[in-house]
Amino acid sequence: MDAMRFASLATLFALGNEHLVQIAPYASERVIPAGRRLLLTGRFADELVLIAAGRGGVRCAGEQVARLGPGDVFGELGGERPPYATATVTAQTDLRLVVFSARAMKELRADAPEAADALVAACALDPAERALPRPAPVLKLVRPAA
Secondary structure (H helix, E strand, C coil): CCHHHHHCCHHHCCCCHHHHHHHHHHCEEEEECCCCEEECCCHHHHCEEEEEECCEEEEECCEEEEEECCCCEECCCCCCCCCCCCCEEEECCCEEEEEECHHHHHHHHHHCHHHHHHHHHHHHCCHHHCCCCCCCCCCCCCCCCC
């Protein structure tokens, strides 16, 4: 995945440029069309999945238990495991996902263990705790008083 696009993910704002450059090659992008369901006990269970864009809902035993959106993380490799054993994520809109497979995470840990730890730590943060990018300073032209 392109490092610049990767750096724009809200989930990863806490990471430094060096870590982002190390991590980006291990990520892949997937687009899930609206209405499609993902079983958290299936293919996505062994992955770390970050939502880059779109909305989804999590259902367990027929009940909606959570809503997901940009910046949310799911999958077995995510920092926090859900309190339910099996669940389904349904894409309410098209979802653009950034995915780290179990194999990619294993390779990342072997090649750049510090970057892998930083990724998992950033994904475990509550969205309200993530550092947001600071806007660039705005310079104003001030007319001197006469």
